[in-house]
Amino acid sequence: MARKPKHKPETNKHLNRFKYTQDQAVEKPFNWSQMLRLFTYLKPYTKKLMPIAIIAMLVSTIVRLVVPILIGKVAIDGAIAHQDTSLLIKLVIGISVLYLLSYIGNVLRIKYVNILGQNVIYDLRKHLFSHVQRLSHKFFDSRSAGSILVRIMNDINSLQELFTNGIINLLMDVVMLTGIIVILLALSPKLALAILIIMPLMFYISTKLRRNIRRSWQQVRIQQSRINSHLNESIQGIRITQSFSQERENTEYFDGVNTDNFQSWRNATKKSALFRPFVEMCNAIGTVILIAYGAYLILQGDIEVGTFVSFAFFLGMFWEPISRLGQMYNQLLMAMASSERIFEFLDERPNVEEKKDAREIVDMNGHIEFDHVQFAYDDKRVALHDISLEMKQGQTVALVGHTGSGKSTVANLISRFYDPTKGAVKIDGIDLRDAAIDSVRQQISVVLQDTFIFSGTILENIRFGRPDASDEEVKEAAKVVGADDFIHRLKDSYETEVEERGNILSAGERQLLSFARALLANPKILILDEATASIDTETEVRIQKALGKLLKGRTAIIIAHRLSTIREADNIIVLQQGEILEQGSHDELMDQKGEYFDLVKAQFQMLDAM
Template structure:
């Protein structure tokens, strides 16, 4: 069957299914180290003066009660009160132990409350930090990663840390304190019996050390498979119309089945390896119990006067033995949780360690009151070593000019626009605005004065008003409406059910392509940019709407430097300068009349386009 996943392989037979690539989302094979954990714990620091100390205090109170009660029962209740038949002392001890348990209950309730508040705050801060950092990264970062892969790190990977911060850290401290307390008490009560019981610990430590690398690696694989599953889901939902248009639902379902199976297998493998730890702890508990009964009985028979123990001491040991293996079992679970957290944190920190390719200098200047004079000085740019997009480009776009970039697909038109917005830096040469090299200028000050209108405009979930105001958040309602009127969007907006308060879904699917484009023009106009870039902005608009846009453009472009990228050559006839590009090189430049008179590449493009129109 086409599209079926081959056994033992992540590759699929159907060629179109090879569109999913995850070259950047691989396992991070770093050794487990506490420096990584210390970095994660940095997010707890803001709460180290209030919530954390309160949680630790409550934990210490409840742990102290748990350690004292077995000693009281064995050494006082049994060896003193019951042995001497002291009823008053027995009643006092019962009441006292009851009060201690009540105190422990209150302390535990407060600990859970404070620690949960701490954990939720830490998760909030970490997710906010990661999202803010990702938003600052350059386009190259997003070029090599799917949206689903990024989504997994911000949502799933951080969610996997929630249990660690809400319960794990305090529980870890509580179990460590409990174990140390039990160690000390047991050796005080009877060093011989304590040593006999502890003989199993070195074996336990050795086996757990062997297991930890395999467990950690399996949880890393879970994260990778989840990332792939989310990437496929994201792309499938975004491209559902294309899938249905080509009747590829079955192929897509089979691919999803393969990715879903890999995700299932990774979880099963990780949980199977993690589950091996608990039975091993229980087996150790069983061995310890056998040692306690056999050797403990022998010591009771010997009696305290001959180096043995009392029955009360034996009972205390029995209490502590159950308490001893319980925190060790939890530490095993905690270790698995820690491995999951480390696998997630490594992936989170990989993103946080990612630096923008487009870096801002520490002494970068703010470009205020931009005029819009643009020059390219011997600019070369390559997306990668094997793909040079621009070759030694020299061009000038004067203040207030309308410049058009034409050429076949892949000729470098959009690359020039991206360099002007400084989404990328040139490999060689320099891009200057008003004489300032963009690499010497604060990025925000440049982009704040540039608006870009793309062919596939993005509409956010929200109202029409909010989408237009995205260009300038502090704009008034009147200014939003005026911008919509200027570009001819007001007519269709008023026809909507709630006008400017009409809710639109993600990507504006309730609107036509032309309506979405009109909104993007209104958004750009409202931002009042000094430089306007129109990248195939009229490609999705019908002829009647295009006439409205052409009228709006006269107002929109007035006093601004405008760069128009268009395949419809009819839209750029009035441009002051037209640059004709081919394979990243400028072949011709001049006005429409000059280039037509030249009868070169531009002339051929116009001639070909009109021949195609005549044929239609």
């Protein structure tokens, strides 16, 4: 017996942590148009794989329909009744050949439906992942990585049974059910109608179960999303959890989420399991009717014994496809719940959309202009208020200000991760909303404070900036930014595996790799967003030496709290609450003795105090 996990009422507080996933059960009628949309992924395979699978299915189904007739009408009423041994031998050989054909048909059906299903799952997952990659930052701001992972993995996996077995099995069961009903009516209309009288009641009761079953599977998907979100958050934050000795509290949260997941599965399977016993009960009633009324008809001389035997065969076969159709409906309900969530993402449109006639910026100069730009992340939070500024080609511009002043927002608008609410951001005189997104971003490199290092080698991580770069170009970029020294000290030099998120490297080493990656991309615009914040003083000195080569001939935007890193900037823009407070060179701003002067003075006083 499976152990039921503990579930304390107070553990329900974990649900509050997952409100941002935007997952909730929705009451909707069965959406056949959505299912048809899901089946469009079969289209590329309808000419090759699908016909073979259907033909193989028809062969095995026809054999199953023919054999009971041969046994009842030919063997019992013919060969046995008339003691025709020759006919009986021929019949045995014929049935053996038919079963061999059925076996071959089943082998081919299983083989090709599995190939078909795996191809469809592959295409659907590829389509969803490619689409998600093109969505705007706002989409990822409102969803956890775990909830996105559930859509791409679990929800698509739940469709696997539908595509590998469900569709062909549905056709097979419909053909078999139709064939059985036609044959039964042909053999004996009276006995057939007596047996089939139970069907309307069965369909009425099964219809009542559908709504509850569908909602239960929706709830399963929601709970899976929550448990994946929590796992992703817990694993990524394990160092913080252990630092504050919160393992027990975190385990309690997980116990709550895990229990809800357990209970949702139990509830869904319990409701789904009601259908099969119901079908078996109907089968039992049909068997009683067959024995009682069939025996009566034999005594009355209305049917022969062979017909009765054929009916017994077909009755056993009759409830089998009905039972599978019930399971198929459960699969459709699961597919419905999953496809709703998949298509929700596929229907999501980027907030930053590219126009059909968007212009390609082939050779960017790097002249940036903000023309009365206003930007708000939402109705309550305005990040920039009527900003107008100019960054000339080749200039190094520093953005300074307190947290929340709008520095990173300016950088995000230049990379076109967001579009301005009002006004226009222009590069080389072209409004970014009129430009092709890839042509803009391919010529802009961004180095963040929390740099991301992918699993793989040092060489592969640097080459991420320009996949077609040679090994020599990669190593030259590393030398320019001063990363070559520490790379050679590693066990396998440039072929060293850095593990997930670059765990074997220090924060400073990861940052040096991100500089090398940016340099290799050879951008026209370079954005350094707190890029030196995680670097020690010694490494910062090396970076400062490399910045001269890194920034040469490029328009550079530097966001920094360490004001020592921006003294040589051509223009320093001081932002406060989304507005430009002052701007100028370091010397000019120091002479003004305004906000910038106070910031510099405060930092020096802090250093002296240390």
